[in-house]
């Protein structure tokens with residue numbers, strides 16, 4: 016494999032921007048109509064995935080361990096999309112035709128051979144990992160809503176029982192697909208520690224969002240699907256004292272971690288900072304205050320807007336010598352992380368989950 020040649024040809028093709036995935040998917044859906052039903056109705060955000068994946072694969076071409084890990088995870092992820100092994104050939108053909116189309120005169124038999132070899136390698140790893148995972152885990156989990164409650168005008172707490180049994184660690188999230196939004200998967204953190212009878216989700220309705228509103232409104236009896244739990248938001252050490260910072264529904268993964276910490280003996284000290292747009296936005300404060308009343312290791316500071324949660328944490332928390340866990344709006348996570356690392360906190364002591372949506376800090 017001539018990696019430099021692959022990289023150069025991809026750079027040439029990538030110059031055509033969004034035209035590349037548009038061409039690829041049009042070709043795929045026209046020639047292999049059975050693949051269309053696997054994708055959501057609107058393809059705008061999906062187009063990005065193809066180019067990003069190719070970029071990543073080229074970046075990892077000279078790092079076999081990194082490539083095996085990335086492609087392996089991707090193969091397992093594809094199980095919940097319903098991808099069948101036979102469809103890899105269809106995707107490979109369309110991908111090569113797309114590259115040839117945009118590379119123009121630069122396309123040579125050698126380049127075609129390189130791309131074929133690269134695709135065969137990656138799809139082989141993906142299929143192998145998917146097959147291995149099949150022996151241990153379901154392609155997805157079926158969820159049944161057993162309770163739903165609005166806690167504020169835009170935050171709903173939804174309880175969901177799961178089939179078959181799911182194994183997860185506190186702090187992890189699952190991709191969720193709700194009725195009426197087929198093939199649109201969004202990540203939600205599990206807000207309880209195993210073994211909770213029903214998974215608890217805290218769903219914030221995001222303005223203009225496609226999935227959060229229908230998810231928040233699900234009533235008991237509704238069914239949904241979940242993918243495999245994942246995420247790095249796990250307890251780093253049982254011995255280090257902790258600062259937790261939750262913005263809005265960023266409380267969810269931290270609540271699961273708090274439940275885990277409460278089981279430790281002795282439990283490390285936890286300073287919990289909980290922020291929201293207003294007092295009403297602190298939708299689970301009573302639970303936190305009750306926990307603080309019954310556990311000496313926990314202190315809770317509520318920071319209703321417009322006070323800045325980051326400013327309060329920087330001023331009042333003992334973040335310099337503790338492990339830090341935070342979750343919620345992108346701006347919160349970004350600004351708190353930047354200010355702490357600029358002040359000398361080792362990046363490894365910070366565990367953070369950026370929920371993506373924005374809320375000015």
Ligand SMILES: Cc1cc2nc3c(=O)[nH]c(=O)nc-3n(C[C@H](O)[C@H](O)[C@H](O)COP(=O)(O)OP(=O)(O)OC[C@H]3O[C@@H](n4cnc5c(N)ncnc54)[C@H](O)[C@@H]3O)c2cc1C
Pocket residue numbers: 188201202203204205217218219220221222223224225226227228246264265267268345368369370371372373374
């Ligand atoms: C690991 C993980 C765990 C998560 N856990 C939870 C959880 O427990 N609870 C929860 O409520 N949410 C959680 N989220 C967020 C959740 O996955 C969805 O992104 C969210 O619910 C919005 O989905 P949607 O389909 O409604 O919005 P989409 O249709 O995806 O659109 C989102 C809207 O927000 C805008 N937007 C997107 N990103 C930004 C940004 N960075 N700044 C400003 N605006 C932006 C878009 O333009 C669009 O208008 C988590 C996200 C991740 C990655």
Ligand code: HEM
Pocket residue numbers: 050053054055061062064065068069089092093096098099102103104106134137138141
């Ligand atoms: C080497 C081959 C492939 C690569 C590198 C690849 C890459 C990707 C990536 C990066 C994603 C986004 C994953 C996520 O959201 O977490 C994705 C999603 C998806 N892929 Fe693939 N894929 C490959 C093969 C296939 C095949 C053969 C099919 C079957 C037709 C397929 C169908 C899908 C579907 C349905 C989705 C979900 C919708 C989306 O997010 O685009 N993929 N793929």
